[in-house]
Amino acid sequence: MSVLIGFLFMAAVYLMLSKSLLRIIIGTAVLSHGAHLLILTMGGLGGRKPPVVAEGVTVADYADPLPQALILTAIVISFAVTSFFLVLAYRAYQELGTDNVNLMRGTEDYD
Amino acid sequence: MINLPLIPLLIPMLFAVILLFFPKRIILQRAVATGALALTVLASFWLIYEVYTGGILAVTLGSWPAPFGITLVSDLFSALLVSTSSIITLFVVLYSFESIRKEREKFYYYPGVLFLLTGVNGAFTTGDIFNLFVFVEVLLMASYLLIVLGGEKAQLRESIKYILVNVISSALFVSAVAYLYSVTGTLSMADLAVKIPQIEAVGILTVIAVLFLVVFGFKGAIFPLYFWLPGSYHAPPMPVLALFGALLTKVGVYAIIRTYTLFFTMNTGYTHELLSIVALLTIAAGCIGALAYFDVKKIIVYNIIIAVGVILFGAAQLTEAGIDGAIFYLIHDMMIKAALFFLVGIVAILFGTSDLRKMGGLMKTRPALGWFYLIAAFGLAGIPPLSGFPGKLLIVQGGFEDLKLWGSLFVLASSLLVLMSVIRIFLYAFWGDPVETVKIKEPVFRRMFYPAAGMVILTIVLGAGAEWFMPLISGAGEVLLNPSFYIDAVLKE
Numbered sequence: 228m229s230v231l232i233g234f235l236f237m238a239a240v241y242l243m244l245s246k247s248l249l250r251i252i253i254g255t256a257v258l259s260h261g262a263h264l265l266i267l268t269m270g271g272l273g274g275r276k277p278p279v280v281a282e283g284v285t286v287a288d289y290a291d292p293l294p295q296a297l298i299l300t301a302i303v304i305s306f307a308v309t310s311f312f313l314v315l316a317y318r319a320y321q322e323l324g325t326d327n328v329n330l331m332r333g334t335e336d337y338d
Numbered sequence: 339m340i341n342l343p344l345i346p347l348l349i350p351m352l353f354a355v356i357l358l359f360f361p362k363r364i365i366l367q368r369a370v371a372t373g374a375l376a377l378t379v380l381a382s383f384w385l386i387y388e389v390y391t392g393g394i395l396a397v398t399l400g401s402w403p404a405p406f407g408i409t410l411v412s413d414l415f416s417a418l419l420v421s422t423s424s425i426i427t428l429f430v431v432l433y434s435f436e437s438i439r440k441e442r443e444k445f446y447y448y449p450g451v452l453f454l455l456t457g458v459n460g461a462f463t464t465g466d467i468f469n470l471f472v473f474v475e476v477l478l479m480a481s482y483l484l485i486v487l488g489g490e491k492a493q494l495r496e497s498i499k500y501i502l503v504n505v506i507s508s509a510l511f512v513s514a515v516a517y518l519y520s521v522t523g524t525l526s527m528a529d530l531a532v533k534i535p536q537i538e539a540v541g542i543l544t545v546i547a548v549l550f551l552v553v554f555g556f557k558g559a560i561f562p563l564y565f566w567l568p569g570s571y572h573a574p575p576m577p578v579l580a581l582f583g584a585l586l587t588k589v590g591v592y593a594i595i596r597t598y599t600l601f602f603t604m605n606t607g608y609t610h611e612l613l614s615i616v617a618l619l620t621i622a623a624g625c626i627g628a629l630a631y632f633d634v635k636k637i638i639v640y641n642i643i644i645a646v647g648v649i650l651f652g653a654a655q656l657t658e659a660g661i662d663g664a665i666f667y668l669i670h671d672m673m674i675k676a677a678l679f680f681l682v683g684i685v686a687i688l689f690g691t692s693d694l695r696k697m698g699g700l701m702k703t704r705p706a707l708g709w710f711y712l713i714a715a716f717g718l719a720g721i722p723p724l725s726g727f728p729g730k731l732l733i734v735q736g737g738f739e740d741l742k743l744w745g746s747l748f749v750l751a752s753s754l755l756v757l758m759s760v761i762r763i764f765l766y767a768f769w770g771d772p773v774e775t776v777k778i779k780e781p782v783f784r785r786m787f788y789p790a791a792g793m794v795i796l797t798i799v800l801g802a803g804a805e806w807f808m809p810l811i812s813g814a815g816e817v818l819l820n821p822s823f824y825i826d827a828v829l830k831e
Contacts, residue, residue, distance in 0.1 A: 266516040270520065297468055311482055315482075315501065331495045
């Protein structure tokens with residue numbers, strides 16, 4: 228799992244360093260996937276059963292429920308941020324007429 | 339009342355939800371927002387009183403015992419910061435009436451401000467590291483709205499960078515929490531403070547401590563991670579900028595101080611040394627920026643970075659003087675930055691530009707504005723009767739006690755450059771030959787000027803009455819220096 232997460236982080240960094248805004252947003256999505264998988268992995272991958280109280284399952288069998296709750300929270304937060312970011316990118320494309328971040332330099336009112 | 343630490347969070351959140359129902363009725367929006375913030379300020383004063391007389395307040399949500407549920411903790415440090423941020427937000431809203439335009443007010447400006455305050459107060463009050471992440475996201479989401487609201491080209495361009503940087507730092511925050519959880523198996527700050535000293539693998543904890551420094555450094559704009567701030571803070575309108583400059587970076591600073599005094603104390607020789615070096619570099623970077631520009635916004639924005647460095651230099655010392663100084667300077671800096679942005683905003687509106695070279699002679703037409711600006715500038719630099727002095731004095735004293743002689747001398751030298759950078763605004767904008775100014779109506783000017791003057795007067799009170807506030811400050815410093823008070827209050831052992 229850690230190798231996979233490392234690969235996701237690598238891909239995310241590569242995408243975020245590119246020029247197109249859409250690639251950057253895909254990079255942030257990949258980055259959050261990596262972070263969420265990291266929480267799951269760091270919580271420990273032991274435990275055979277889903278953390279639901281059921282007949283005939285002892286405490287030792289359950290997977291750790293806490294990282295799952297953390298991931299659920301982090302997922303909805305990153306959903307919200309990503310959707311905001313996508314709409315912002317759309318508006319910026321309409322207003323500025325480019326999706327190349329190299330051309331989005333602030334010079335007109337700077338010193 | 340046991341749920342008191344929740345009140346300064348719940349009031350802004352509740353009223354923000356109410357404000358969502360009638361976005362077009364501006365007068366009602368203004369009245370409700372002002373009322374809600376006044377209530378928040380009162381509640382936070384009450385909170386200070388209760389914490390000062392009765393000790394640390396800890397609320398466990400849902401009555402789950404401490405390490406298992408989420409705990410909200412109000413010690414004097416967080417109570418003081420909650421009151422300061424509530425007061426500043428109240429003044430920002432008063433200042434917004436004239437300086438933010440109507441079309442913005444109709445598009446959920448006031449709910450955005452109140453949600454931002456909810457996130458800030460929550461981040462100051464929480465006692466759980468993941469809950470801190472959630473509150474930071476609350477305030478960041480509100481700040482994304484406020485920074486882009488209006489949709490001017492510069493705003494769109496800069497908010498893309500702002501959001502990208504914060505998305506990355508949030509992903510790092512989640513990763514850092516994941517690492518910390520895998521090492522300690524807990525998320526409650528008090529429980530972390532118990533568990534971390536028992537762990538022998540100091541190496542991995544040091545790595546996590548530095549990772550947290552990177553995460554909060556992104557939020558708080560410390561030396562190599564401040565690159566996003568000058569551009570992003572240049573874009574939004576002035577009241578939003580005052581709100582950001584006063585509150586947002588300070589949440590990062592608070593988080594660094596909290597984590598580095600409460601639980602990352604296992605290897606101070608490395609982590610705190612790193613923190614003080616980074617703090618000094620932050621001061622240097624800020625000073626260079628503050629002197630380089632002829633743009634009033636940029637000058638004050640770089641002064642934010644300098645102040646972050648000064649506060650963290652104080653906090654890195656772990657001596658009584660250093661910590662007390664950092665707390666005092668933090669509170670002073672939140673207020674003085676808000677005041678300066680208000681005043682500079684009025685200047686920029688009067689001249690119709692933020693370029694210093696196109697300004698001049700405002701002292702003849704608006705003398706009151708000039709004098710208040712001068713007082714605020716002296717306060718920022720730390721001239722004795724004013725509010726910047728006691729904090730910086732203690733920080734420098736702490737540096738001498740902690741054998742960081744050069745660091746303290748560096749902080750003193752930086753004060754000169756700070757003074758020079760803000761006096762330059764005074765020389766260009768207020769002295770010299772009068773330049774033609776934009777005509778604005780007298781009542782409009784007054785409604786912008788009174789909140790600004792009020793903020794300056796509050797900083798004068800903070801400075802001249804430092805004796806009255808010192809018991810609160812040293813009480814806050816005591817808890818930071820002795821984590822056992824915090825742990826006992828939360829875990830109730």
